[in-house]
Amino acid sequence: QSVLTQPPSVSGAPGQRATISCTGSSSNIGAGFDVHWYQQLPGTAPKILIYAITHRPSGVPDRFSGSKSGPSASLVIAGLQGEDEAEYYCQSYDSSLNDWVFGGGTKLTVL
Amino acid sequence: QVQLQESGPRLVKASETLSLTCTVSGGSISSYYWSWIRRPAGKGLEWIGRVFSSGTPIYNPSLKGRVTMSVDTSKNQFSLSLSSVTAADTAIYYCARVAPTSINIGTNWFDPWGQGTLVTISS
Secondary structure, eight states: OOOOBBOOOEOTTTTTTTTEEOOOOOGGGGGGGOOOEEEOOOOOOOEEEEBBTTBOOOOOTTTTEEETTTTEEEEEOOSOGGGGOEEEEEEEEEEETTTEEBOOEEEEEEE | OOEEEESSSSSETTTTTEEEEEEESSSTTSSEEEEEEEEEETTTTTTEEEEEESOOOEEEETTTTEEEEEEETTTTEEEEOSSSOGGGGOEEEEEEEEESSSSOTTTTTEEEEEOOOOEEEEE
């Protein structure tokens, strides 16, 4: 059971929009700690996709965006493309556990 | 472009010690914090610990007592040892750099990551 809760899977047709949620609690996201998102393409290492809630590293398309509200965060992928099929993870810090925590991961399928 | 590569035995016997090394290329290991992260089969990612080129490592409290991390600046490598392993320690182990350079635990993320290595604990 991961500290941050993500849906196991999300799907959408090409061109559509997909939203992946990441639900935490008052000791992590709700406490004001940053949320970060990673993309893991099949057979590759996880890659930072969004850091500090809303920031995209250089090279990440602006189709990817992040937001946060209360104890939850969301990753939105607009204009889905086949190359977006991957596993997505959220990450934050938990002050009760005293460590960095992750979500269980969400597998995005582009139909 | 900094790249990380994990190496070490893929099969470890239960009750023994798991040892992995992460080799950093394309940049210096100094002046950064480095972490190990794992993904047990069917579960999410779990942070194991972080280490700097000097100073005391910090470990996930749930693993404390079994984990040791260290840095070898001469080889541009850092390592992980996990003692008294059980089947529950079977996982893909990743090494990663903590970003940005300074530690502010509420804001740090991991970039880049190594490819990961599957370590299986056998009985």
